Amino acid sequence: MVKEPARIRRLPEKSVGDRAAIEAILDEGFVCHVAYLADNRPVVIPTLYVRDGQSVLLHGSTASGIVMAARRGSALSVAVTHLDGVVVARSGFESSMNYRSVVIHGEGTLLDGSAHERALDRLVEGLIPGRLADIRRPTALELRRTAVVSMPIDIVSAKVSKGPPDDDEADLGTGVWAGVIPMSVSFGQPMPAPDLEPGIETPDYLIDFRRS
Amino acid sequence: MVKEPARIRRLPEKSVGDRAAIEAILDEGFVCHVAYLADNRPVVIPTLYVRDGQSVLLHGSTASGIVMAARRGSALSVAVTHLDGVVVARSGFESSMNYRSVVIHGEGTLLDGSAHERALDRLVEGLIPGRLADIRRPTALELRRTAVVSMPIDIVSAKVSKGPPDDDEADLGTGVWAGVIPMSVSFGQPMPAPDLEPGIETPDYLIDFRRS
Numbered sequence: 224m225v226k227e228p229a230r231i232r233r234l235p236e237k238s239v240g241d242r243a244a245i246e247a248i249l250d251e252g253f254v255c256h257v258a259y260l261a262d263n264r265p266v267v268i269p270t271l272y273v274r275d276g277q278s279v280l281l282h283g284s285t286a287s288g289i290v291m292a293a294r295r296g297s298a299l300s301v302a303v304t305h306l307d308g309v310v311v312a313r314s315g316f317e318s319s320m321n322y323r324s325v326v327i328h329g330e331g332t333l334l335d336g337s338a339h340e341r342a343l344d345r346l347v348e349g350l351i352p353g354r355l356a357d358i359r360r361p362t363a364l365e366l367r368r369t370a371v372v373s374m375p376i377d378i379v380s381a382k383v384s385k386g387p388p389d390d391d392e393a394d395l396g397t398g399v400w401a402g403v404i405p406m407s408v409s410f411g412q413p414m415p416a417p418d419l420e421p422g423i424e425t426p427d428y429l430i431d432f433r434r435s
Numbered sequence: 436m437v438k439e440p441a442r443i444r445r446l447p448e449k450s451v452g453d454r455a456a457i458e459a460i461l462d463e464g465f466v467c468h469v470a471y472l473a474d475n476r477p478v479v480i481p482t483l484y485v486r487d488g489q490s491v492l493l494h495g496s497t498a499s500g501i502v503m504a505a506r507r508g509s510a511l512s513v514a515v516t517h518l519d520g521v522v523v524a525r526s527g528f529e530s531s532m533n534y535r536s537v538v539i540h541g542e543g544t545l546l547d548g549s550a551h552e553r554a555l556d557r558l559v560e561g562l563i564p565g566r567l568a569d570i571r572r573p574t575a576l577e578l579r580r581t582a583v584v585s586m587p588i589d590i591v592s593a594k595v596s597k598g599p600p601d602d603d604e605a606d607l608g609t610g611v612w613a614g615v616i617p618m619s620v621s622f623g624q625p626m627p628a629p630d631l632e633p634g635i636e637t638p639d640y641l642i643d644f645r646r647s
Binding site for chain 2: 253254256257258259260263264265266267268269271298299300301302304306309311312313314315316318319320322324326328343344346347350351354355357358359361362365368369387388390394395396397398399400401402403404405406407408409410411412413414415416417418419420423424425426429432
């Protein structure tokens with residue numbers, strides 16, 4: 224992220240292969256960072272999201288800035304970033320991170336009625352695939368207290384930086400170590416809630432939980 | 436992130452204990468998400484950062500939107516988020532993530548001269564503590580091709596969500612499993628670059644690399 228070397232590729236929109244790469248990046252995440260305007264100033268916050276076909280669904284409380292921006296038709300910007308490694312180059316200039324990132328721009332639409340309830344279901348399944356079948360339906364009060372904003376994955380770009388450092392030739396053979404420290408997200412085994420009744424087994428979909 | 440339950444605490448600014456909590460969250464990260472205005476629309480992008488005392492230093496290329504916003508004195512918003520677990524509650528409404536997040540608002544200042552060069556050093560040491568002593572100084576061209584924006588950690592809030600699900604009493608004893616899937620970032624052992632000369636040992640500061 225020090226600069227934009229050749230290995231950082233801005234994928235053009237809408238071609239099939241690129242679309243699959245963008246969707247894979249989106250499907251690996253839980254939380255995106257959303258920028259919106261509040262009093263003409265930019266604000267960024269993290270929030271839960273899920274990809275739903277050609278859109279992302281953003282979760283918010285009813286009074287959140289994202290929801291208010293969607294109500295007034297104001298623009299949003301959504302970023303999802305995964306860090307894959309620390310790039311340890313022979314210069315500071317080339318030292319960086321390996322990462323995969325998607326940024327989406329557009330207007331959000333506040334969902335209501337059955338679209339709202341369906342979106343909440345998608346959010347649960349995006350968070351924990353398989354979970355929906357095990358839990359009760361939302362109450363009317365819960366539905367009123369949550370909001371989901373849908374945003375099309377239309378104006379979108381992806382950046383991927385990977386591989387070893389791209390050092391200047393003049394820096395090779397200088398005796399300085401170079402390489403990458405790999406990074407990944409690890410999930411532990413499920414920890415039961417203290418108030419869980421004895422004898423309830425951990426559901427299969429939570430054991431060895433993985434994201435990609 | 437479904438709502439803001441009691442366990443999500445917005446820390447008041449500037450008291451010592453809170454300040455330490457905010458700094459610990461900032462010091463654990465590599466990449467923040469920065470929102471800025473471009474043609475009056477919000478844009479969010481990921482970028483490298485480091486905390487430097489009472490400021491964060493944001494890395495950008497000379498022509499990046501963050502740098503242009505800083506040049507014209509326009510507001511920025513910076514978020515750093517760490518995910519600690521998937522909260523598997525007995526309802527969709529209470530299902531969420533455990534996380535720690537800091538959001539900073541303010542104007543950025545584009546650094547120049549010795550402050551710029553010093554900030555680049557801080558960024559290298561923020562990325563890989565101990566690294567600076569092993570690498571050469573930046574060239575004049577490299578200094579011209581990078582930019583660092585400093586932003587005070589002044590208008591700042593932190594949110595922390597942790598612990599088991601906070602299920603409604605009516606949902607207890609319904610036979611549904613509940614708990615948390617812990618999440619953390621793992622670092623692998625350093626992978627040497629393919630062009631590394633034989634006989635160069637991995638520096639101690641890269642072995643068993645950890646962040647917190």
